[in-house]
Amino acid sequence: MASIDTLTLPLDQTSAADLAASGLEYARVDADGDGFRPFQRAVARGFLGGESTDDEAENARTTLRTRRLTAVYDRRGVEPEVPVGTIDSWASELTTSPGRTTALWSISAVTVAPTHRRRGIARSMIGGELRTAAAAGFAVAGLTVTEATIYGRWGFSPAAWASDVEIDTGRARWTGPTAPGRLDFVPRDAVVQRLSAVHERVRVQRPGSVPGWDGRWRGVAGLAPGDKSAEKVRAVSYRDADGDETGILVYTIDERDDFSSHDLDVRAIFAVDGEASAALWRFAIEHDLVGRVKAWLQPAVPPVQWMVADRRAVKATLTDHHWLRILDVPGALTARRYAAGLDLVLRVTDPLGFAAGAWRLHVGADGEAEVAAVDGDPAADVELTVGALGSILLGGVRPTELAQTGLVSGAVEALADLDRTFAPESTPLLDIWY
Ligand SMILES: CC(C)(COP(=O)(O)OP(=O)(O)OC[C@H]1O[C@@H](n2cnc3c(N)ncnc32)[C@H](O)[C@@H]1OP(=O)(O)O)[C@@H](O)C(=O)NCCC(=O)NCCS
CATH class of the missing domain: 3.30.1050.10 (SCP2 sterol-binding domain)
Known part of the structure; x- marks a missing residue:
């Protein structure tokens, strides 16, 4: 399928009519228009966040400008310009086999105001997305979920799982390979570009993966406004013996009372091959003054379990992660x-x-x-x-x-x-x- 500009697709008229019957208005939101700040307020409120600063809103706008923002308004409300329902979507790519991808209708920012829940607003918004995606020729829609109870009713189901990992470094003891390349710290201003480059190589080889985007990598790199840990963010990259950058680790050290046993929180660890993976995990596990390494969204059986003396020092908690919905x-x-x-x-x-x-x-x-x-x-x-x-x-x-x-x-x-x-x-x- 040729790449498609989802911003130009028409609003779903079935949802518009259903919502109108309840006195609600269904409308597209322009990221550069007056409706953007209220849209963003509604999303933050829906996910229990605070009010965003101007800097945070501008940062979000950069990402959301490329997305299809749709809102539901109750114009009788005290703040009629603030949506009571929000959703955003964009054309992405899903890796289906190593080296092979297909178009994916990605959905995010699904919120309904607590004052308007359980009246079918989410149903209308999600139905609208699915009909629009199918009409535009997308065979698959996808999302990641806050709760596992919501999306099954619309035909979404988990297709990729991921583990949260916690490693007791005192018990683990590295037994994996010694990588022949080198590790170097990455200057802060180079992290986004280098994260993106390594991730691009990784994600096209891994079924279930999607591309990241600049705003996502700025967040990982600690460059998003309002990030309270920003100053603690560090990154190291791995280059193999030929000088090819095949891995990157972004992390913070979270101090604990025991100065010899801090937490190393992995913000991202991407490795093109086993060699880079071994180098970066070893760096994390053998980091001085660290007692625990924590990482998210790792393989169900994390490779690092095979590279330490005590695999039970690596606790992996599995969860459903990528939910897909087949449309065609x-x-x-x-x-x-x-x-x-x-x-x-x-x-x-x-x-x-x-x-x-x-x-x-x-x-x-x-x-x-x-x-x-x-x-x-x-x-x-x-x-x-x-x-x-x-x-x-x-x-x-x-x-x-x-x-x-x-x-x-x-x-x-x-x-x-x-x-x-x-x-x-x-x-x-x-x-x-x-
Ligand atoms: C989840 C949320 C969007 C649902 O919105 P809503 O407008 O209340 O949902 P609807 O009224 O359209 O409900 C449609 C169906 O989903 C069910 N449902 C809605 N929210 C649910 C939840 N959190 N858990 C389980 N079922 C839920 C409804 O009971 C209804 O069931 P039915 O098909 O048996 O009638 C809303 O509660 C919300 O904004 N939550 C906080 C943000 C969030 O978690 N968003 C999801 C991001 S992945």
Whole structure:
């Protein structure tokens, strides 16, 4: 799909009519117009944040200028210009197989004012996004969630998982490889560009990943206004023996009472290969005066567990992280490479209709899929919900595991074939929030 300017797409008229029936107005917000500050206030309030300063608002504007901002207004309110509902979206890219990506309709900033909750405003806004995305040709929508209870009803489901990691450095003891390259501190003003460069190389190889953006990297680098830890941010990069920068670690040291046992909080650790990963984790674990290393959004089984004497010194707490919603079955299923050939009929149930139907999935010996709608009411080899299809899309969970839960059903052989075909080349991971 050619790159698309989501800012020019029309407002969804179904949602506009539904909201109008409740006396509410559905409207686009221009990041450079008067509606931006109230929009931003509403988002901050929705996520329980404080009022932003002018600097913080300007910083947010830089990112949000490229996004499609949509708001819901209750014009009878005391502050009619402050939305009671907010959502933002943009065209991103989802890595589906190493070196291969597809267009992703990314959604963020979903908030409804506490005074207006549970009246269907979120339902209208999310429905509006999905219809707009589907009409524009996006096969997949995605988001990261604050609560796991909200988005399943709209067909989103976890497709990539991530671990929060906590390492007791006293127990861990490095046993991993010694990297032959070198570590250097990165000057503050170079962190954004170098984070972005390493992350770009990492994310295109990792199913489940999306690109970062300047505002995200400025935040990691401690350059966003209002960052109370900004002065503590440090970064080191790893260059291999050929001088290629293949890894970067951004961290702060959080002081604890025991001066010999501070926390090292990882803000980002991106490594193109195992060598860079080993170098950076070793740096963190063996850092003087550090008793604990904390990192977020790491692989489900973090590689560092294999590189220390006591793997239980590395505690990993798993959570669902990247939620996907399939809007177009042929578009989504042909977006990746598969591990084995296959020919069967899938029946997908989807209360919102986008993915519903029977689909013949043929995967050739080259791992490429062809998908066609099957008319009538054919016998299906496998039946599954649209959420289950989103969850197996990148191979983050096996169809046979979901069959244990009733979300997928079919003959044992068909499910085993599906398992083999959907096995990922690399375990899906999303290493940022969006
Ligand atoms: C989550 C939030 C956006 C929901 O908005 P809302 O307008 O109250 O939601 P709706 O009235 O459209 O509810 C639609 C459905 O979702 C359910 N729902 C809404 N919020 C929910 C929550 N936090 N947990 C579980 N279910 C929720 C409703 O009960 C309703 O269920 P139904 O399909 O059975 O009728 C709102 O509560 C909010 O702003 N929360 C704080 C910010 C936040 O967490 N945003 C999500 C970011 S990922």
